[in-house]
Each structure stands twice: as C-alpha cells, then as structure tokens.
Amino acid sequence: MVGLVIVSHSQMLAQGVLELAEQMTRGSVVMEAAGGIDDPDNPIGTDPMKVMMAIESVAAQSEEGVLVIMDLGSALMSAETALDFLPDEVKEKVLLCSAPIVEGTMAAAVQASVGASLKEVSAEAGAALNVKIEQLAPITGETVQAAGPAQEEVLEGEEVSCDLLVINKMGLHARPAANLVAVAGKFQSTIQIRKDDKTASGKSINQVALLAVKNGETITVTATGPDAQQAIEGLKALHADNFGERDEDVAEVVMETEPCKVGGEGFVSGAPASTGYAVGPVYAHLATLPEVERIDVSDTDAEAERLDQAIATALADIQALQRETEKTAGKANAAIFEVHGLILGDKDMRDNAADLISAEKVNAEFAWFQVMDKMASDYRGLDDAYMQARAADVMDCGGRVLRVLTGEGEQAIRLERESIIVAHDLTPSDVAGMDPEKVLGIVTEIGGATSHAAILSRSMGIPAVIGTGECFQQVSDGKMIALDGFEGVVWTAPDQAKLDEISAKRDQWLADREEAKAKGAAPAKTVDGTEIMVMGNIGTPADAPRVLEYGAEGVGLFRTEFLFQDRDQEPDEQEQFEAYVEAAKAMNGNPVIIRTLDIGGDKPVKYLDTPVEENPFLGERGVRFCMARPELFRTQLRALLRAASEENIWIMFPMISGVEELEGVLAFQAEVREGLLSEGVKIADKIKTGIMIEVPSAVAEAEKLGAICDFFSIGTNDLTQYVMAADRGNKSVAKICDSLNPAVLRMVKMTCDAAKTTGIEVGMCGELAGNPKASALLLGLGLDELSMSGPSIPEVKEAIRAVSMDDCCALAEKALAAKSGDEVRDLLK
Numbered sequence: 149m150v151g152l153v154i155v156s157h158s159q160m161l162a163q164g165v166l167e168l169a170e171q172m173t174r175g176s177v178v179m180e181a182a183g184g185i186d187d188p189d190n191p192i193g194t195d196p197m198k199v200m201m202a203i204e205s206v207a208a209q210s211e212e213g214v215l216v217i218m219d220l221g222s223a224l225m226s227a228e229t230a231l232d233f234l235p236d237e238v239k240e241k242v243l244l245c246s247a248p249i250v251e252g253t254m255a256a257a258v259q260a261s262v263g264a265s266l267k268e269v270s271a272e273a274g275a276a277l278n279v280k281i282e283q284l285a286p287i288t289g290e291t292v293q294a295a296g297p298a299q300e301e302v303l304e305g306e307e308v309s310c311d312l313l314v315i316n317k318m319g320l321h322a323r324p325a326a327n328l329v330a331v332a333g334k335f336q337s338t339i340q341i342r343k344d345d346k347t348a349s350g351k352s353i354n355q356v357a358l359l360a361v362k363n364g365e366t367i368t369v370t371a372t373g374p375d376a377q378q379a380i381e382g383l384k385a386l387h388a389d390n391f392g393e394r395d396e397d398v399a400e401v402v403m404e405t406e407p408c409k410v411g412g413e414g415f416v417s418g419a420p421a422s423t424g425y426a427v428g429p430v431y432a433h434l435a436t437l438p439e440v441e442r443i444d445v446s447d448t449d450a451e452a453e454r455l456d457q458a459i460a461t462a463l464a465d466i467q468a469l470q471r472e473t474e475k476t477a478g479k480a481n482a483a484i485f486e487v488h489g490l491i492l493g494d495k496d497m498r499d500n501a502a503d504l505i506s507a508e509k510v511n512a513e514f515a516w517f518q519v520m521d522k523m524a525s526d527y528r529g530l531d532d533a534y535m536q537a538r539a540a541d542v543m544d545c546g547g548r549v550l551r552v553l554t555g556e557g558e559q560a561i562r563l564e565r566e567s568i569i570v571a572h573d574l575t576p577s578d579v580a581g582m583d584p585e586k587v588l589g590i591v592t593e594i595g596g597a598t599s600h601a602a603i604l605s606r607s608m609g610i611p612a613v614i615g616t617g618e619c620f621q622q623v624s625d626g627k628m629i630a631l632d633g634f635e636g637v638v639w640t641a642p643d644q645a646k647l648d649e650i651s652a653k654r655d656q657w658l659a660d661r662e663e664a665k666a667k668g669a670a671p672a673k674t675v676d677g678t679e680i681m682v683m684g685n686i687g688t689p690a691d692a693p694r695v696l697e698y699g700a701e702g703v704g705l706f707r708t709e710f711l712f713q714d715r716d717q718e719p720d721e722q723e724q725f726e727a728y729v730e731a732a733k734a735m736n737g738n739p740v741i742i743r744t745l746d747i748g749g750d751k752p753v754k755y756l757d758t759p760v761e762e763n764p765f766l767g768e769r770g771v772r773f774c775m776a777r778p779e780l781f782r783t784q785l786r787a788l789l790r791a792a793s794e795e796n797i798w799i800m801f802p803m804i805s806g807v808e809e810l811e812g813v814l815a816f817q818a819e820v821r822e823g824l825l826s827e828g829v830k831i832a833d834k835i836k837t838g839i840m841i842e843v844p845s846a847v848a849e850a851e852k853l854g855a856i857c858d859f860f861s862i863g864t865n866d867l868t869q870y871v872m873a874a875d876r877g878n879k880s881v882a883k884i885c886d887s888l889n890p891a892v893l894r895m896v897k898m899t900c901d902a903a904k905t906t907g908i909e910v911g912m913c914g915e916l917a918g919n920p921k922a923s924a925l926l927l928g929l930g931l932d933e934l935s936m937s938g939p940s941i942p943e944v945k946e947a948i949r950a951v952s953m954d955d956c957c958a959l960a961e962k963a964l965a966a967k968s969g970d971e972v973r974d975l976l977k
Contacts (some may be wrong), residue, residue, distance in 0.1 A: 149177060149211075149212055149260055149261070149263060150177070150213055150214070150215055150264065150266050150269045151178035151179060151206035151209060151210030151214050151215070152177060152179040152206070152216075152217065152260065153179070153199070153202045153203050153206055153214055153216045153217070154166055154180070154183070154217055154249065155182050155183070155194060155199055155202075155216060155217065155218040155219065155223045155226065155227055156182075156194075156218070156223065156249060157183070157184065157192050157220070157223060158184055158191075158219075160184075161183060161219070161249075162181035162183025162184070163183060165250055165253050166179055166180070166181040168253070168254060169254060169256075169257035170257075176261045177257050179206070180202040180205055181202070182194075182199045182201075182202040185198075186198075194223045194225075194226035196226045196227075196229035197233075199216075199227055199230035200233050203216065203230060203231075203234060203242055204238060207238050207242065212241075212265065213242065213243065213266035214241060214242045214243070214266075215243050215245050215256055215260075215266060215269050215270055215273065216242060216243070216244050216245060217247055217249055217252050217256065218244070218245075219249045224244070227244055228244070243266055243267075243270055245270050245273050246274065247270075247274050253273070254460075255273050255456070255460075256269050256270070256272060256273035258272075258456075258460040258463070259273075272456065305372060305373045305374045305376060306373070306374075306377065307370060307371070308370070308376040308379075308380045309368060309369065309370040309380075310368070310369055310380055310384060311366050311368050311369075312366065312367050312369060312384070313364070313365075313366050314361050314362070314363060314365055314367060314391075315363060315364070315390065316393055317363060318363065319360070319362040319363050320356060320367075324390075324391030324392065324393045325357045325391075327391050327393070328341075328386060328391060329350065329490060330490075331383055332350035332351050332379065332383065334382065335378060335379035336373050336374055336375050337371040337372055337373025337374065337375050337376045338371070338372045338373055339369065339370070339371050339383075340369070340370045340371075340372075341367050341368070342368040342369075342370070343360075343365060343366075343367050343368075350383075351495070352495065352496040352497075355494075357527075358523075358527065360531070369383055371383075388883055389883050414622070414639060414641035414642070415637055415639045415640060416616040416622065416637075416638050416640060417613070417616065417635075417636050417637045417638070418613045418614050418615040418617070418638070419613065419614045419636050420613060420632075420634055420635055421590075421612040421613065422590070422605040422606040422609075422610055422611055422612035422633050423611065423634050424610070424611030424633040424634075424657055425589075425611060425630075425631065425632055425633065425634075425650050425651075425653045425654035426568050426588040426589030426630065426631050426633070426654060427588070427628070427629075427642075427650050427654060428566055428567055428568045428588040428628065429565070429567050429626045429627065429628055429629075430570050430623045430624065430625055430626060430627045430628075430629055431567035431568065431569045432570050432571075432623065432624065433571040433574070433578070437517075437543070437547050437550055438550050438554040438556040440513045440514055440550065440554070441514065442510055442511070442514045443510065443511040443514065444509055444511075445509055445511050446509070448505050448509055451511055451512045451515075452502045452505055452512070454512045455498070455502065455512040455515070455516060456498070457552075458512070458516075458549045458552040458553045459492055459493075459549055461552045462492055462545065462549045462552055463489055463492050463493065465548060466489050466492065466545060466548065467485075467489065470485035487541065488544065488545040489545075491541065491542060491545050491546075492545050492546075492549065497519060497520075497523060500519045501515045501518075501519045504519065513550060513553045513554055516549055516550060520543065520546035520549075520550070523542050524540075524543050524546075525539070527542060540573060561578055561582055563582075563583060563586040563587065565586065566587075566588050567586065568587075568588050568589040568590070568591060568629055568631065569582075569587060569589070569591070571590075571591070571592050571593070572592065572593045572594060573592050573594050574590065574592055579605060582608075584608045584609070587608075588610075588611075589611040589612065589613075589633065590610055590611070590612040591616060591631060591638050592613075592614050593615070593616055593617060594614075594615055609661075611631060611633030613632075613636050613637065613638050616638055622640035622641065628642065628647065629642065630642045630650040630651075631650075632650065632653075664942060665698060665699065667942050667945065667946065668699025668941050668942035668945055669699040670699070670945070671945075672945040672948040672949060673948070674948060674949070674951055674952055674956070675949070675950070675951065675952045676952045676953055676954070678927075680927060680931075680932065680934065680948050681702065681911070681932065681934070682935075682936075682944055682948070683695075683700050683704035683705075683738075683739075683911070683913075683933060683934070683936075684696070684698065684700030684702075684703055684704065684935060684936065684937070684938050685703070685704060685705040685937055686703055687707045688710055688711070688727075688731075689728075689731040691731075691938075692730075692731045692734035692740075695937075695938040696736070698938040698939060698941040698942060699942055699945060700938065700941055701738055702735060702738035702739040702740060703731065703735060703738075703739070703740040703741060703742075703935070704861065704911055704913045704917075704934070704935020704936075705741060705743055706740060706741065706742040706743060707743060707746070708724075708742060708743060708744065708746075708784070709745055709746055709747050712745060712747070716755060718783075721783050721786050721787045724784060724787035724788075725790050728740075728742055728788060728791035728795075728797060729791050729794060732791065732794075732796060732797050735796075737796055738796065739796050740797050741797075741798045741838070741913075741935075742791075742797055742798070742799060743840065744771065744781070744784055744785070744799065744802065745770075745773070745780070745784055746770045746802040746803065756777070769802075770802035770803025770804075770840075770842075771801050771802060771803055771804060771813050772809075775812065775813065782816075782820055782823075785799075785816070785817055786823075789820065789821055789824060789831050789835065790831070793830060793831050793835070798835070798836040798838060798858070798859065799817075799835060799838070800837075800838045800859075801839050801840065802839075802840040802842065802863070803840065803842055804839040804842075804843075805846060806846065806849050806853075807849055807853060810839060810853055810856060810857065811856065814856065814857075817837070836858040836859065837857055837858055838857050838858050838859035838860060838861060838908075839853060839860060839861070840862075840866075841860050841861065841863065841899050842867050844867075844870055844871055844895065847867075847895045847902075850899050850902030850903070851905055853902075854902050854903055854906030854907075854908050855906050857908070858908055858909075859909040859911070860899055860902075860903050860908065860909070861911045861935070862896055862899055862910070862912040862913070862914060863912075863914045864887045864892070864912060864915060864916040864917070865887075865914045865915055867895060867896075867914070868885055868887045868889070868892050868914075869885050871891055871892050871895055872884050872885055872889060872891070887969075888916070888922070888963075888969040888972040888976075889969040890963065890967070890968070890969075890972065893925075893929065893964055893972070894964055896912070896926075896929050896930075896931075897929045897960070897964060900929055900930025900931060901930065903930070909932050909933060910930065910931060910932055910933070911931060911932060911935060912926060912931050912933070912934055912935065913935040913936075917934040917935055917936045917944075918934075918936030918940035918944065919940075919944075920940070920943045920946070920947040921976045921977075922976060923944050923947040923948050923951075924947065924948075924951045924955065924956045924959050924976075925956070925960055925963055925972075925976065927951070927953065928953075928955075928956035928957045928958070928959050928960025928963075959976075962975055
C-alpha cells in the first residue's frame, strides 16, 4: 500500500490534516506529518531533515512507495532537499505531488486505502480541487480540466493455476468472497477466478460473488505476474482455512419463503426470519432512493471526481456504522458492513460508472444508479436464494453514495413509542440503527430469511416476518397488528381475540427467554460437585449489566483500552475511577478483573504516540508500553487503586514476560499506592493483583510468578500466536495459529499446575474459554475459572453441568497426547 508524508510550515496544520486523513481511512494507510521547525520562538517553517526522516519511516512500511504532499514555498525545496539525502533505493519509491495539501491528502489517503498504485494515488490527489472549482464555477467562472485516474498496468510474467473445491456451507457468498478478494488484493499479479464458462477478477467483490459458486463446485484460480506463485499459495492457504469462514458463522437454517397468502382473511405470510411474537401499532417505513435525472455534462472528469468523493464519504459512514453495530450486535454481525465496504471499494463497480460518465457524458448520479441497479439485478437473477438476497446489500451501500451525490439525507427510523415496523424492504443499515427497546417486530414485503437485515434481526432478538408480498395495502400507520415469527404469519386486521391470543403467546415466549437466562444464572457445577466460576468479558461499564443478565458470576476481563480509544485525549483519573466503580457496582459485589491498558501491536491509540515498529507484536505492548510512559500508567493505577478500595476489583497486568518485569511493575504500583496514602486517600490494605499469561517465557517461570502475585489469567489468543510463531491476524498462517494445538494445551496445563503449586487461582479469558465444546477439556487441564462474551455463558455452563471431573481429566490426557489440533477437535466431538 502507498504511504503518505504531509509537509507544512505549521506543525499543527500538518498534524490536523493527518488526523482528518486517518479518520477517512481508519488508520489503514501509513502516514506521517512533517510540519514546522524545532524552534519554540519561530516554529513556522520547514525542516529537510524532519521531512527526510518522515519519508524514511513511511517508506520502510509502504512497499508501493511514498507520496509527499506539501503546502507552499519552501516546503517544496525542503522536500527536494530531503530526497537528495535519501539512498537511491528509497528515493526511487518517492513521488512529490503538487496537489493542495488538505483536499489532496484526503483524496490520496482514500485512494491508497483501496490498494491503488503510486501513480493512481498521485493522480487522484492532483484532481482533488476540481469538485470545489466546479461548485464555485457559477460565481468564479473558473474551470479546470480534471486529471483522469491512472490506468492499471497489464502485468506480464509467470502464469500459475490451481483448482479449488468449495466446501463452504453456502458457497462463496459475501463473507468468504470478501476474504478471497482481500487476499488477492495483496499481490501484484492479475488474478482470475473461473467457474464453468464464467470468469471474474479475483480483486472484485461483485465479480466474484456474481459467479454464484455453490457448495461442492470447483473454481479455477489463475494468477499472472511477478508474484503469481505466491498469490496462488496464499489463496490455497485461504481455501484450506475454509476461506476464513467457520460453520458457526452460517449456523442459521436457510428457510425458503413460502408463496404469500394475501386475501380477505386479514393475514399475510412470509418467511419466519426471526422467532418470537409481537402485538403493537404499525410504524410504516416508506424508504425510497433519491430520484435521479439524466443530465448531460461537459466536464466528465469532474463528474468522475464527484463520484469518487461520494464513494469515499459513504465508505466512512459504513465504517462508523460497523463500529456501532459491533457494540449492539457483536463483531460477527457487524462484518456485514465490512462486506458493504468491499462492495463500494470494488474498482470494477466504480470504473463501470466512470466509463458510463465518460462515454455518454452524463452526471455521476445517473451513471452510478445505472451501474448499481444493474448489479442488484444481476444478483436477483441468480438461482441461489442466499445470493439473491445480496441485491439488498448492493442497493443499501450504493444508495448511500447516491444520497451523498444528490444531497438527500437518509430516511432514518425514529420511533417515539413501541411499534412493529412495516416496510417494503429494510437494509442492514436500517436495522442496525434501530432502538431495539422500541421495536416490537419487523415485517417486510420483500426479502428472505437469509438477508442480512434478517440476520441482524435475529442477533438483536426482534421477531421478524420477511417477504410477505404487498401488505401495505392492508395496513396503515398506527393500526394494531400481530405477528408470529415462528410460523411467518402477520395478522393485518386482528380482532380482540387474536390480539389476546398472540399477546399471551408473547408473554410465554418472553418468560421462556427469561428461563433460559435463569439457567445461565445458576452455578456451573460438574455432576460430581466441582463448581467452576463462569465470568464475562467487557469493554465498557455499560457491558457489565449485559453479561450479568446472561449469568456472569463476575467480570473476568475488563479491557480498559476501550476507554482510551475513539477520542482525542486520554481519560483523566476521575473519569477512569468512575468507569471502574460503575462496572463493579453493576456486578453486585462479584469480582471485576480490570486489565491495565493493553495497547501497541494491533491496538494503537494515535494521541498516545504509539511507536511505529517493524514487528509490533514483539514490541512495546501491555505493561512494556505503560512502564515506558510512567505518568500515563500512574494515572490509571491511581484510579484503579482508589476504585479497588471501594469495590471488589482485582488488578491484572498484561504481557508480563518474566519475574524481573513483574517485580518492576509491582514496585511501581507500591510507589503509586504510597503516593495516594501520603495525600490522605484511603487505600485498602490488600488488593488482589494478577497477571495475564500470554507469552511462553511467563509459562516457563509460572511458579516463580505465582509466588509474587494473586492469580493468573490465560489469554489464549496471544499465547497461541507466540507459541506457534504465527500472527493471529495473518490469514495465510491461520491454520497454524490454533488454540487447540497440543503444544498450546501443554502450555495451559503447565500454567495450571504452577498455579496449584503456589496456591493461586487460574482462569482463562481468551476466545477458547467461550467454546462450550472445549469446556470439559479446559476443566481437565486444571482451570478454576472461564471468562467469555455474555451470550456464550449459558451454553458453557450447561456443558460444565454435563460432565464429571474424572471424564474431564481423561479427555485432557488424550488431548495432550494428540498430534494436531484437528485430532483434538475429533476428541471433542
């Protein structure tokens, strides 16, 4: 990916432009600001050495090259001088750009984020002012010939092919197709996917999805270019990992929509998309796309630029919506919007619209609508119900671009009272933006149970009937209706007897849900009486009541980094103290284990000056980062010690690598404690303090570590990647990064044995802890406590209640003797 360097006479201006660009790309593009000079009395100016160091830093992380964007005057000379000091191998990867610093950087950053070449990024930046000039043309009379996008090079070189049998339950639908495109995009080579007589670009999400590859079908993948062999190997590895998809990702049963029954009986039927019952007034949602007219234009390049800017804005909106959905419906369901981002970032879709603008000299709105409508129609024409449902995704994210181009705002659903929403169709964006406390149920005229809107409805527990046919003619705003999400029936004119019947069923359904939660609330005891603590993982105080609702007996992991992210400055001591106390109070006296700030690696925080490292997972992470910034750490520890003196809070340090490091951290904590006492702050005599076991060196020294702390918590995600020397975020080694590998399990057993020897508690808060199939194995390895996301708690507790400790220990012995993670998985079945 291309990196950017921003050169300005003002340090504040350069940094401000950098922050704007980072918001547009969510940190996916490597960028540095080189602004001002190091003279407090005269800070305005440019420093060639500062520019040179910024270029070197970005070049080291950006294989595709570095684009330098400057403001004026001496900035150009400083950049040219900086180039003279650079070695030739770096200099040849650098391009100076004449684009305006603000608009040019925004356009360049977005173009770089989708993997464009250095030439393409520079061209995009150079054309950045044309939209503004066009908008002001009636006033200024100014016109500019826009620079068109650079043409993609046709690569030559080695051609390598392979055949891949697709075994995914639902074929190459949106998520696996997105993973394929993401891997293909890492390579220079041209990548083609062929199924029968159809061929698609491996770097186009829509082309791949429209191949409609089903379970059991074979595709031929061909890579041509300088890294063709590496590309094929990367795609083979992805295929071996089921294209990054797990069975649980598509666990919902695919239900076909029955023919709609609309008649004089006062009911309609469709697909039972989300179970449950509802009775309430109608909220009629009549969402429509903006009306688009064909307008002849003369400046087609400016129209293409308008389109690119609208796509960039829509992408930023989608990324924000994805973050919000993660909080309400979980990361797996929020991945829907990752697919939307890939659809909008599809160069094929954008280029088709740009070609139409150029060929027919039409406005961007008209061209985009034609391409979007054709793409959706192509999806609807497929013979697979799941792929047909993707048409709604195209119209949803494509409609965002259309609204930006036309200036029409989105028709958001805003409920003033509890209601049943009736709509022709609902997009994932519509559902994600709803207030689930006020939505009693959902009815749509079109769509099926496999639509992403239906999937989101299920994740939020909202009863839904999808694909009822024309039901608007039978309902009106405020009219009382009833729905059965189990059978897929909606009563559009119910009499009082029907309303009473469905209301009673709703009451029973809600009671059954509470009973399921009650099972989660009961203790997790094995059949022979061993009680295991089952706790919840949280990221904010607001998450605590939710995990308690599922039966959490405490918080096994409070990730404090969420308090520091998505803001402009760090939270102060009082804000942190209040957040920690709020979470603990919500848990009604149960223990709350709060992990100190764990950033670095894959979790940078920009305002904390996170260092750019060649291998961040082996660099300043966890306590290493905090100990290098004592004032930051002191503030958090003061807040934690105060909170732990009022509530049942335990303090946990991440990424401890050995005894010497832990002793240093404990000494610093003691110093902070003494400081508070000297100020007259009352601090408890004993506050439980423990560590995360995440690195092999900590396992090797576990007995010594256990002698100087109060508890262990095993983080399986990091422990696995360090034991197996496989980056857990790298899809090409995903199969190696397996928490069930016997080597990892042996590390868990060694940690548990050391904890028992030293008489301390040992828990697990990594992803493996929430897998009910692994519960018996983890108990057999010696764990006292498991911590996980809220929805996993009831099922894990049920799994524990079904086993004896003798059986667990026997299973653990077999797993430790196994040869592979797959062999362990077979044992767990």
